[in-house]
Amino acid sequence: MKKSTKPTILVVNDDGITAPGIKALIDVMKDLGRVVVVAPDSPQSGMGHAITIGKPLRFDKVDIYEGVEMYRCSGTPVDCVKLAVNSVFKGEKPDLCVSGINHGLNNSINVLYSGTMSAAVEGAIESIPSIGFSLDDFTLQADFSHCKKYVRELAMQVLENGLPAATLLNVNFPAGGDLKGIKICRQANAKWAEEFDERIDPHKRPYYWLTGVFQLNDAGEDTDVWALEHNYVSVVPVQFDMTAYHAMPILNNWTFNV
Template sequence: MAKPLILVTNDDGITAPGLRHLIRYLKDFGDIVVVAPDSPQSGKGHAITVDDTLFLNQMSVDEGAQKEYSCSGTPADCVKLAMRELLDRKPDLCVSGINHGSNASINVIYSGTMSAAIEAGIEGIPAIGFSLCDHAWGADFKPAEAAIKRIVAESLEKGIPNGVILNVNIPNVSETELKGIKVCRQARANWREKFDKRQSPSGKDYYWLTGEFELLDNGEDTDEWALAKNYISVVPTQFDLTAYHAVQQLNEWEL
């Protein structure tokens, strides 16, 4: 039987250490094909390229993957191009990451890492997004290796439910400090944002986005709670955004 085909992508770019570690962790699970952005695409969400050309460049960064391609587009573009132009069969799994920084709680909305995984889910591919709660380029991904392999092994063996994408976040702690893995719900939170207004030498105003993360949820079943307690959080997410609980109420309107 053919080995499982695993599509690997990310939003930090094809040379990002998190992606390189992920490839090494997954290489024994099957045939690895990498399609990742040629430059950082953090915070791109589910953006796709509709008014510009797209380029693919086959390359070889290090061992572990059967084929690697850099893409000039967004993370979602990477998955679309992989499916339509590069792969001769449907992947058994798509894994996105390992992201440099948390994608827990409301961050999942903005995440290019998770959007790539969600795009795969839309295509009917079981998909996982992995993120480490450390933005540093030199972040230590080693403590998460065993857990990542366990989650991938279970996903391949038992299957991820249809229409579900796993959002996995890993606390920035040592291997001995990791307490385990918890299946959670997404915490209710938002960003209190503001813009740092500055002026260029020519007198033109420009802005830098800043803000503070505001947790609005005291539940002990959330991803943010799990991470704070040194657990890896696994949140089953979906791309069906219908608010089913509101359908009956809206049907009572005089429309």
């Protein structure tokens, strides 16, 4: 792949290549550079950083949006980034990787489960400046119009200034217009209190539906949850180095009797 004078932008998602959210992201990125899309052929929400092993991946060029190079992948969002880097760009990294716009929030602890964010994380692992975008609306009729100017501004800032090493951005939008602006935030301390609804199938065997309640354990006004509740765009810098550095001195004081 020859390097263009315009920035090359890899667009991925987890809702599938025909999702309205990725169309909104493509519309913005087309004005900023040369767009290459690699996205799953079906929804992959909640896949986290899963990759496909033990079975082949299907990878086909498709023509969905005029003037955009697009590929449909049978694998996970992370598979899409890996195939883009190795099979489309052939090791020559794009200037930016953007993932989304996801149908549904990926704030707080949701970042760990998100296929949208894991695709962006994989981009960052490949040393590509990366951003994940999500909207607080799960419906196929979601309105992304109020997100676009913020998507554009954040992408331009990253293209111009780059990001710190091993860092990416997790960006979440409230639903509806009249946003107050951008807040740089930390990830709120929250978790899902899961329950499993047990049911019986026609063969008298039990099966389970996952349900749950989002539990916020954080009253801080510097979190992504607070920002979204107060109609701001939340921007959280994320790192994929999961080392708990504050715990290392404690563990180094342990006495191991082996």
